[in-house]
Amino acid sequence: xxLVVDLNKCQGYAQCAFLAPDVFTMHGEESLVYNPRxxxxxxxxxxxxxxxxxxxxxxVEGLREASDAG
Amino acid sequence: MxxxxxxxxxxxxxxxxxxxxxxxxxxxxxxLHEEEGGPYVVSSYYDILGLLHDPRVSSDAANLAAAxxxxxxxxxxxxLPPSFLRLDPPEHDRLRRIANxxxxxxxxxxxxDSMRGELAGIVTGLVxxxxxxxxxxxxxxxxxxxPVTVICRLLGVxxxxxxxxxxxxxxxxxxxxxxxxxxxxxxxxxxxxEARMQLGMYLAGLVEQRAREPRDDMLSDLAAGHGPGGSMxxxxxxxxxxxxxxxxxxxxxxxxxxxxxxxLRHPECLHRLREDPGLSVRVxxxxxxxxxxxxxxxxxxxxxxxxxxxxxxxxxxxIWLVLAAGNRDxxxxxxxxxxxxDREDLEHLGFGSGIHICFGAPLARLEAxxxxxxxxxxxxxxxxxxxxxxxxxxxxxxxxxxxxxAVDAVRPSEAVYF
Amino acid sequence: xxxxxxxEWLRREGRIVIVGASLAGLTAAESLRAGGFAGSxxxxxxxxxxxxxxxxxxxxxxLGRASPEHTELPRRREIDxxxxxxxxxxxxxMAAKRVRLADGEExxxxxxxxxxxxxxxxxxxxxxARLDGVFVLRTRxxxxxxxxxxxxxxxxxFVVGAGFTGSEIASACRDRGIAVTVAERAxxxxxxxxxxxxxxxxxxxxxDNGVDLRTGVMVTGLEGDTxxxxxxxxxxxxxxxxxxxxVVSLGATRNTDWLAGSxxxxxxxxxxxxxxxxxxDFRGIVTDxxxxxxxxxxxxxxxxxxxxxxxEHWGNAVAQAEVAAHxxxxxxxxxxxxxxxxxxxSSQFGVNIKSVGVPTMGExxxxxxxxxxxRRFVGVYGHRGRVIAAVSFDNTRWLEFYQRxxxxxxxxxxxxxxxxxxxxxxxxxxxxxxxxxxxTHGPTVTLSGxxxxxxxxxxxxxRH
Numbered sequence: 001x002x003l004v005v006d007l008n009k010c011q012g013y014a015q016c017a018f019l020a021p022d023v024f025t026m027h028g029e030e031s032l033v034y035n036p037r038x039x040x041x042x043x044x045x046x047x048x049x050x051x052x053x054x055x056x057x058x059x060v061e062g063l064r065e066a067s068d069a070g
Numbered sequence: 071m072x073x074x075x076x077x078x079x080x081x082x083x084x085x086x087x088x089x090x091x092x093x094x095x096x097x098x099x100x101x102l103h104e105e106e107g108g109p110y111v112v113s114s115y116y117d118i119l120g121l122l123h124d125p126r127v128s129s130d131a132a133n134l135a136a137a138x139x140x141x142x143x144x145x146x147x148x149x150l151p152p153s154f155l156r157l158d159p160p161e162h163d164r165l166r167r168i169a170n171x172x173x174x175x176x177x178x179x180x181x182x183d184s185m186r187g188e189l190a191g192i193v194t195g196l197v198x199x200x201x202x203x204x205x206x207x208x209x210x211x212x213x214x215x216x217p218v219t220v221i222c223r224l225l226g227v228x229x230x231x232x233x234x235x236x237x238x239x240x241x242x243x244x245x246x247x248x249x250x251x252x253x254x255x256x257x258x259x260x261x262x263x264e265a266r267m268q269l270g271m272y273l274a275g276l277v278e279q280r281a282r283e284p285r286d287d288m289l290s291d292l293a294a295g296h297g298p299g300g301s302m303x304x305x306x307x308x309x310x311x312x313x314x315x316x317x318x319x320x321x322x323x324x325x326x327x328x329x330x331x332x333x334l335r336h337p338e339c340l341h342r343l344r345e346d347p348g349l350s351v352r353v354x355x356x357x358x359x360x361x362x363x364x365x366x367x368x369x370x371x372x373x374x375x376x377x378x379x380x381x382x383x384x385x386x387x388x389i390w391l392v393l394a395a396g397n398r399d400x401x402x403x404x405x406x407x408x409x410x411x412d413r414e415d416l417e418h419l420g421f422g423s424g425i426h427i428c429f430g431a432p433l434a435r436l437e438a439x440x441x442x443x444x445x446x447x448x449x450x451x452x453x454x455x456x457x458x459x460x461x462x463x464x465x466x467x468x469x470x471x472x473x474x475x476a477v478d479a480v481r482p483s484e485a486v487y488f
Numbered sequence: 489x490x491x492x493x494x495x496e497w498l499r500r501e502g503r504i505v506i507v508g509a510s511l512a513g514l515t516a517a518e519s520l521r522a523g524g525f526a527g528s529x530x531x532x533x534x535x536x537x538x539x540x541x542x543x544x545x546x547x548x549x550x551l552g553r554a555s556p557e558h559t560e561l562p563r564r565r566e567i568d569x570x571x572x573x574x575x576x577x578x579x580x581x582m583a584a585k586r587v588r589l590a591d592g593e594e595x596x597x598x599x600x601x602x603x604x605x606x607x608x609x610x611x612x613x614x615x616x617a618r619l620d621g622v623f624v625l626r627t628r629x630x631x632x633x634x635x636x637x638x639x640x641x642x643x644x645x646f647v648v649g650a651g652f653t654g655s656e657i658a659s660a661c662r663d664r665g666i667a668v669t670v671a672e673r674a675x676x677x678x679x680x681x682x683x684x685x686x687x688x689x690x691x692x693x694x695x696d697n698g699v700d701l702r703t704g705v706m707v708t709g710l711e712g713d714t715x716x717x718x719x720x721x722x723x724x725x726x727x728x729x730x731x732x733x734x735v736v737s738l739g740a741t742r743n744t745d746w747l748a749g750s751x752x753x754x755x756x757x758x759x760x761x762x763x764x765x766x767x768x769d770f771r772g773i774v775t776d777x778x779x780x781x782x783x784x785x786x787x788x789x790x791x792x793x794x795x796x797x798x799x800e801h802w803g804n805a806v807a808q809a810e811v812a813a814h815x816x817x818x819x820x821x822x823x824x825x826x827x828x829x830x831x832x833x834s835s836q837f838g839v840n841i842k843s844v845g846v847p848t849m850g851e852x853x854x855x856x857x858x859x860x861x862x863r864r865f866v867g868v869y870g871h872r873g874r875v876i877a878a879v880s881f882d883n884t885r886w887l888e889f890y891q892r893x894x895x896x897x898x899x900x901x902x903x904x905x906x907x908x909x910x911x912x913x914x915x916x917x918x919x920x921x922x923x924x925x926x927x928t929h930g931p932t933v934t935l936s937g938x939x940x941x942x943x944x945x946x947x948x949x950x951r952h
Contacts, residue, residue, distance in 0.1 A: 007543065007835075008802065008803040008831045008833060025553065027835060027838050028839055028840065029796045029840070030884055031840040035553055036544050036559040037553055038553065056943075059562050061562030066847075
């Protein structure tokens with residue numbers, strides 16, 4: 001899965017880093033470092049992260065389709 | 071204790087089941103100031119969001135007391151210093167950072183993620199416990215015991231002590247209700263102070279014990295007194311522990327209970343959730359907008375004049391931010407009174423925003439997602455016994471006191487991975 | 489054809505060509521389709537790769553937490569485009585409405601969007617730049633090469649230039665335990681972008697994290713060994729630093745060379761366009777079929793005195809591409825202006841640095857929240873009595889308040905109380921930007937005057 005975070009929007013709430021710690025990590029208190037390519041085994045956790053982002057800054061390709069298929 | 075009409079009607083217990091028409095009325099006066107010395111009530115989405123990020127708005131309990139609120143939680147009142155919820159930076163940032171270093175990223179990124187299996191086990195066990203009953207109180211039998219069990223495990227508070235601390239938590243939570251605060255007599259205040267004191271002393275005993283024999287829980291980390299985020303004084307540890315214990319379950323119980331109530335009123339959503347547990351993620355986010363467990367934030371003050379929609383809010387005024395009204399603001403959300411888990415662009419105010427955004431949000435989300443998915447899957451033919459259900463009196467932490475649900479059967483548990 | 493009819497035809501069966509297949513180009517393509525464009529769409533990119541995201545290349549990738557080959561941008565929708573990747577555009581014939589490609593082909597258009605972005609400014613001495621171990625970091629291929637070399641690991645990395653990218657590279661090196669020297673011509677890192685007051689904090693960040701930071705020096709030469717590998721960097725103060733990897737981080741050059749002689753108002757500072765993203769020709773007349781978006785654009789902004797701004801900002805690329813796409817297929821009455829407030833972020837040494845507005849316009853700065861000493865603060869820049877920009881170090885949640893202050897032209901100095909206002913923040917101090925005549929780099933927002941037809945070829949690295 002490809003993903004991108006709009007880091008202008010991001011305010012470091014770290015919800016994604018709590019919910020999908022293999023994809024999103026905090027570097028310091030409010031800097032987000034993420035892997036723009038997440039494995040499909042991360043799909044469900046990434047979906048949680050995307051939904052939980054308080055500023056809706058995460059875009060993922062194929063999350064919906066994958067969800068329908070799964 | 072005269073309270074002007076609209077606010078009075080909102081905080082009045084009789085509006086608890088459906089405050090939303092009153093919020094709609096409230097939004098017609100975006101900055102409502104009904105009486106001299108009373109709060110400025112802000113109810114539109116963008117105004118609330120702006121004030122949550124406005125450095126002229128203070129959360130400091132001392133400022134609130136100075137603004138004339140009947141303050142129960144000041145340092146003199148309880149002997150405990152205010153928790154970070156009631157402080158401004160830099161103290162807020164320091165205490166929250168230390169608490170977070172034991173809870174989440176960057177220092178403990180997997181603590182919550184690693185609890186998922188345990189959370190699922192607790193949920194399954196509670197539903198198993200319904201047995202053959204054909205009528206269940208989802209509050210007393212599920213929505214309350216679940217988050218209490220979780221926060222006890224996380225903090226390291228013995229679960230069996232719940233009957234003890236519940237007696238202290240209840241008055242403290244009641245004190246958050248603007249209605250009781252305004253009407254509270256000296257006796258009530260004494261009860262609240264006593265309860266806080268007892269709770270603090272109870273937790274002090276545990277903290278002391280954990281300092282001697284640390285375990286893998288947050289009290290042990292806090293008791294250690296030093297960590298990657300810095301160190302807290304003993305009193306700061308206690309007020310943080312009190313905050314986490316209370317906030318850790320008093321809001322989630324409402325999220326789950328409001329959630330099940332909403333799903334039972336929207337059977338098509340309940341059906342979809344039963345078929346697709348993954349939908350719980352979106353259901354919970356929409357619930358946080360549609361029926362947020364924290365309805366309003368009554369504890370802010372401004373430390374400078376603020377111009378808002380042509381109104382000057384003078385410095386040292388109290389400001390109420392009605393999150394639940396902002397969440398139904400048609401300027402922000404299309405068809406806001408519709409419960410719609412498929413909604414896109416869902417930047418709700420359910421957990422607040424800015425530096426005081428809900429500390430436990432990731433845990434509350436997981437708890438509610440697991441809880442609702444499990445209930446949807448296992449309750450056969452669930453229906454409300456009474457609608458609306460009886461509500462707790464609290465206008466801030468709003469939720470049903472009981473949620474009696476009749477069922478045809480409770481299905482057996484099975485391992486579900488989603 | 490009357491305007492409305494024309495645009496209907498355009499939306500139905502027009503030909504749109506986008507030169508530049510990166511963030512702005514892809515966003516524009518997606519926005520065009522989202523906006524109902526059903527005609528033919530061609531994306532031309534000089535790199536052989538499909539659109540990828542660049543910020544992770546100097547962050548997650550260098551930290552070893554992502555692959556340089558896998559930062560492709562997620563697609564928001566199907567765009568049904570003809571892709572011409574790995575083929576650079578080499579010329580534009582505005583009269584014939586054709587783009588010439590490196591392989592000799594010509595692609596006709598009814599509407600053209602130019603989103604060719606910028607490229608890393610190379611080490612100016614070509615022979616030294618060719619030494620093995622000398623890198624720039626802008627493209628995916630750059631990142632792959634550097635990533636490979638970093639894995640070795642090198643004994644010491646030498647970074648030329650302490651702008652944002654240079655600082656991020658240094659940060660990643662320290663995170664991975666690699667020794668690193670940073671040489672900066674100004675008095676501190678980020679000085680060109682944020683001024684000396686903030687630069688001093690950045691300098692402390694570098695040093696506390698074990699970076700060998702040399703400021704106020706120029707790199708006079710890179711020295712190779714007999715096998716053609718870089719072995720040392722020579723400094724203007726006489727210093728010599730032994731190194732096996734050099735990363736040249738001297739800012740960027742706009743990709744406008746291919747437009748030479750086209751008649752567009754394009755030069756080394758970018759392509760001038762109006763607030764509706766329509767390109768100016770060199771006479772200062774706005775075109776109606778050539779649009780510009782992203783790093784290569786320079787456009788006037790009412791909040792900043794209508795000066796032309798060049799923004800090397802991720803968010804600007806997205807916002808401007810959306811506006812350009814909308815305007816390309818809309819009649820003039822329906823067009824929108826691009827009024828994005830500049831916003832930028834960088835992550836280094838575990839600190840989140842963000843800015844809004846145009847710090848380089850600031851004459852003075854006030855620390856309105858937090859403290860420089862704690863490296864957690866909000867600084868507000870003032871320009872002629874109003875708030876023009878703000879910067880935060882690990883204080884991003886307050887920044888949107890200051891953005892509104894900028895948007896509403898709030899007065900400066902900031903008089904009101906704020907939470908966490910310290911004594912040091914009560915009075916404005918000079919923001920301490922370097923003398924414009926002193927070359928520095930990495931400002932990310934560049935004011936480039938009032939002339940849309942600026943074609944000066946004189947190179948002045950920053951603060952033109």
